[in-house]
Amino acid sequence: MQTIFLQATGGESMMPTLIMFGLFFVFMYFVMLRPQMRKQKQEQNFQGALKVGQRVVTTSGLHGRIAQIQEDGIVIETLSGKLKFEKSAISREFTAARFPDSTEDKK
Incomplete structure (x- = not known):
């Protein structure tokens, strides 16, 4: 029986993966978090102006x-x-x- 071990080459960098994670978090900020914070701020201003x-x-x-x-x-x-x-x-x-x-x- 033959066993095959896959080994990652030592020369590859984690930089592309880190860049993808960073772009994902920036995208999520602008799509989800920022509009929610804006809506919350509008509600607070409305409630303060009653x-x-x-x-x-x-x-x-x-x-x-x-x-x-x-x-x-x-x-x-x-x-x-x-x-x-x-x-x-x-x-x-x-x-x-x-x-x-x-x-x-x-x-």
Whole structure:
């Protein structure tokens, strides 16, 4: 029975492999990490710019107006009463251009 041993030649360099790994990490940064960091920064700016009286939508789909802004959360006034949420639960602003108010249309 014959045994064959494969041996790597001593003259080959690991440089092409290292370059490929480096290019892979750079690609992953620009494709995955950078857009996620940009989105997170936009959410933080949006949550920091919330004002009393602004109409918002929560991540669970609740629509209402901001009644109070407190250190530990936001109180949202809805038709059924007032509810307290974390700032991170506010998903987006309820704008008139995106969601026209039906009461303003009727005259």
